[in-house]
Amino acid sequence: MLGVFKYTTFVLGNLNTALGGAALTVPEILLPIGLSFLTFQSISYIIDVARGDAQPARRLSDFLAFSTLFPQLIAGPVLRYKDLARQFERRAYTLASFSMGVQRFVLGLGMKLMIADSVAPLADRLFALSQPTMAEAWLGALAFSIQLLFDFAGYSAMAIGLGLMIGFRLPENFDRPYTSRSITEFWRRWHISLSTWLRDYLYVPLGGNRGGRIRTYRNLLLTMVLGGLWHGANWTFLVWGAWHGGLMALERALGAKTRASVWPSLVAWPLTMVLVILGWVVFRAESLGQAIEVYLGMFGAHGIPMRAEQLLLLAPTEALFLALGITISIAPRWRWPDPAWLPALRTAALSGLCLLVMQARTDSPFLYFQF
Amino acid sequence: MTKLYDTALVLGLGAILIALSALAFRGAGLGDPAKGLWRGTYQRAYEQRFEAAAPTHKIATEAWAALRWGLLREPARGAIAGYGDWLFSEEEFREPDAPRALLGALRKARLALSAEGIHLLPIILPDKARIHAMHLPRARSAGFAQRYDRALAQIDAAGLPVVDLRSALTLAQSVQQALPDAFPGARTLAHRPRAARALIEEPGSLTAIVAKTCGLEGKPEQAAVFELPASAGMDLLDDAPDRPRVALLGTSFSDRYQRDHQIAPNEGRLKKTRD
Numbered sequence: 293m294l295g296v297f298k299y300t301t302f303v304l305g306n307l308n309t310a311l312g313g314a315a316l317t318v319p320e321i322l323l324p325i326g327l328s329f330l331t332f333q334s335i336s337y338i339i340d341v342a343r344g345d346a347q348p349a350r351r352l353s354d355f356l357a358f359s360t361l362f363p364q365l366i367a368g369p370v371l372r373y374k375d376l377a378r379q380f381e382r383r384a385y386t387l388a389s390f391s392m393g394v395q396r397f398v399l400g401l402g403m404k405l406m407i408a409d410s411v412a413p414l415a416d417r418l419f420a421l422s423q424p425t426m427a428e429a430w431l432g433a434l435a436f437s438i439q440l441l442f443d444f445a446g447y448s449a450m451a452i453g454l455g456l457m458i459g460f461r462l463p464e465n466f467d468r469p470y471t472s473r474s475i476t477e478f479w480r481r482w483h484i485s486l487s488t489w490l491r492d493y494l495y496v497p498l499g500g501n502r503g504g505r506i507r508t509y510r511n512l513l514l515t516m517v518l519g520g521l522w523h524g525a526n527w528t529f530l531v532w533g534a535w536h537g538g539l540m541a542l543e544r545a546l547g548a549k550t551r552a553s554v555w556p557s558l559v560a561w562p563l564t565m566v567l568v569i570l571g572w573v574v575f576r577a578e579s580l581g582q583a584i585e586v587y588l589g590m591f592g593a594h595g596i597p598m599r600a601e602q603l604l605l606l607a608p609t610e611a612l613f614l615a616l617g618i619t620i621s622i623a624p625r626w627r628w629p630d631p632a633w634l635p636a637l638r639t640a641a642l643s644g645l646c647l648l649v650m651q652a653r654t655d656s657p658f659l660y661f662q663f
Numbered sequence: 664m665t666k667l668y669d670t671a672l673v674l675g676l677g678a679i680l681i682a683l684s685a686l687a688f689r690g691a692g693l694g695d696p697a698k699g700l701w702r703g704t705y706q707r708a709y710e711q712r713f714e715a716a717a718p719t720h721k722i723a724t725e726a727w728a729a730l731r732w733g734l735l736r737e738p739a740r741g742a743i744a745g746y747g748d749w750l751f752s753e754e755e756f757r758e759p760d761a762p763r764a765l766l767g768a769l770r771k772a773r774l775a776l777s778a779e780g781i782h783l784l785p786i787i788l789p790d791k792a793r794i795h796a797m798h799l800p801r802a803r804s805a806g807f808a809q810r811y812d813r814a815l816a817q818i819d820a821a822g823l824p825v826v827d828l829r830s831a832l833t834l835a836q837s838v839q840q841a842l843p844d845a846f847p848g849a850r851t852l853a854h855r856p857r858a859a860r861a862l863i864e865e866p867g868s869l870t871a872i873v874a875k876t877c878g879l880e881g882k883p884e885q886a887a888v889f890e891l892p893a894s895a896g897m898d899l900l901d902d903a904p905d906r907p908r909v910a911l912l913g914t915s916f917s918d919r920y921q922r923d924h925q926i927a928p929n930e931g932r933l934k935k936t937r938d
Contacts, residue, residue: 351665351670352669352670353669422758601758601804601807604800605743605753608731608737612735648727649727652724
């Protein structure tokens, strides 16, 4: 199904390019929304049942509810059947969990509307430059890094919140990924449900780390390349997957299996962030050509400072919410004194603000809807 | 038995859902259902209805805009704030298109119009940020500063007459600034109090183009009709009695100009060609 809907156009288009013409007709295929997530979840059901990790769904409604669980259907978290199978039989509905669900939902909505959507125009504008300067390219990449985190983690928080409201406990998908000190750690914190899925259903069946060092590196690379390709039929995703797979293989070679980070402690965090941001450039770019232009900009090929026009176009809210997003994403987890009334007040204030902004802005789909 | 009941219930619910959806699609009146689904117009229509139905939409939009302007001096998207609350269009700060595109378009237009016996005189209006650069917090970079020169060079390269409006506009600006000092009692046209005589519906050429090309029937523009009292002291800036008979291209008010100045249809041929 994924092959037909997602990769036919890509494969035929590349074949045409390789053959130097338009010998093959490339059909226009609409991608059904949430197809990648639906396919992965269906695969998980088949494998979990076949392996005996979970019992087959007893009723058709249970299977359909798992396949199309609406809170997360479109953009994750990717569910594994074994994590949810029992919840179809027994769920707890309490006012406390409903209230927690509402709070989580509003928090996710705030992440999306207040930060991701405020920073998005900046990232779009800077990525649209044909020859960005060093400052423009880095600012664009940084803006996209924040936009993507708050957009996707926001959606996941909303999905988890909605799940709680109807009695499901969905797995967490993010755990402060931008505090990671290695790429290996980053993948334990970013899109956790996908990395867990890839580990269980792809990396382990490929042999994992059981066939010696070279096979382990190959499996890491292959898993991440396929994970990249899962995001979309484009060379950019393939390169992004190879970049992360290659870095994970390198870290494994340097001893990542036994140490929290293989990099010297002083540079571990900044180096990891630079590597992640460099990866986001090719992930965001519409083509490899555009990615190369941004990389050239990042290394100073088109000048250093921001041009006057870009400074004039930089809206105060873009800068403000970018700074807020950076602060939130890298701040240590502090334990604030949290009186009982505070969560309710916080949620009420945030939902009021979200209601205001949501109506004032035009449509802004989630980034992961396209996958 | 439970399993069978469950399966029947699911299938029944599915059937009801499909039937209701089909009825809703038909009721939406968005043309061919297959195309509506295929092109996403149903989704858009649903969102628009949702947005229109929100009772606080207008208030929220204005409150958010007021909050951003009040706290951060940030105008609505698409505008840039300069000194003294001057506003500029964002497009004046975006990267220019490839110069070759203009040259190609000019040559094409020139050929097409020549075949009809029409002479093309392209006039590029300098953008606001160029003429009123003093109201910007910082100067635009060289690439933008040279954009007007590049456009004129393209016109020249296309073998067409070149009209540079910069000096005229700068001069006009200086005159406008100097007038109050030179004639303290005098008021320019812009300052003369006027009252709208009536509101008329203005079909406008751009509205017509949008209607024709996009199939969108927009509301006709409303235009106020003013009486400009003749003033003996204002002859210099008022309309000359013997006005040149021309047709404007590409403005919303070409039709109006043509009508008000009683230009014969054949004299408005340029506009007709454009339409």
